[in-house]
Amino acid sequence: MSALTFASDPEDATALEAAEGHHARMAGELAGRVAMLLTAAGRDRDAAERIRAGLVAFCDREILPHAAAEEAVLYPAARRLPDSRLLVESLIAEHSCLTALVDALRTPSDTTGAAADARALQVFFEEHVAKENGLVLPLLAAAPGLRLAGLLTDMHDRLDHGDPSGGRRFPDTQESRPESGCGGGCGCGGEDEGAEPELDVRSVPHALRHAAVFGALDAVPAGNAMVLVAPHDPLPLLRQIEQRSPGRFAVEYLQRGPEAWRLRLSHH
Structure with a gap:
């Protein structure tokens, strides 16, 4: 179904498609990182640990700030719409679950446990954004008197300025990227x-x-x-x-x- 079916304004239709595309990119990047962790977990503990740390850094940089910005901008607007309060409350509760799943990955553990936690995070996030794409975004795009495009601009302005929730802070993280290692078979410490x-x-x-x-x-x-x-x-x-x-x-x-x-x- 086209976004134009839902949106009351062409600009909001474009914004709806852009938001869905952004969700797809985040879900895709998460899926790629999790797939790497799943394959590394049974082969190379050090590689799995680097990938786990990078996955947590990605969540701190992308997924958790995005969730906080949604709670600050999109969800309050959606809560004011008829019959949407329980939906919004359930999505806020899911954000708490996402945070808990990331926190479970934050502390190094055995590779099997980290892989299981990562896979659970991936599945949960994909289900969560499916609800946002299928329910919340279309409701906001179709609601008279609301401009989804403006809400998304406000949300991304908060993200660009590093304060997605108007006060909630996230840890500064940086992925570890070793500068040595050949990637194969020479005895320098790289993976074969x-x-x-x-x-x-x-x-x-x-x-x-x-x-x-x-x-x-x-x-x-x-x-x-x-x-x-x-x-x-x-x-x-x-x-x-x-x-x-x-x-x-x-x-x-x-x-x-x-x-x-x-x-x-x-x-x-």
């Missing part, structure tokens, strides 16, 4: 091919695939690599990776069909 995390996008919903790859690549430290498995030769994706991070990743084909294409993406 058998330990390289793998992302099989054939199991990722099509709308999230490119964002999942970007999120997975963000979890690859300099001097290391990941293996990408795709259902076809991903030439458009490779062009997007180069545009996004010029010269950062070297590409080596390991398999060219017919059932799958396998590529090693090495972070210089």
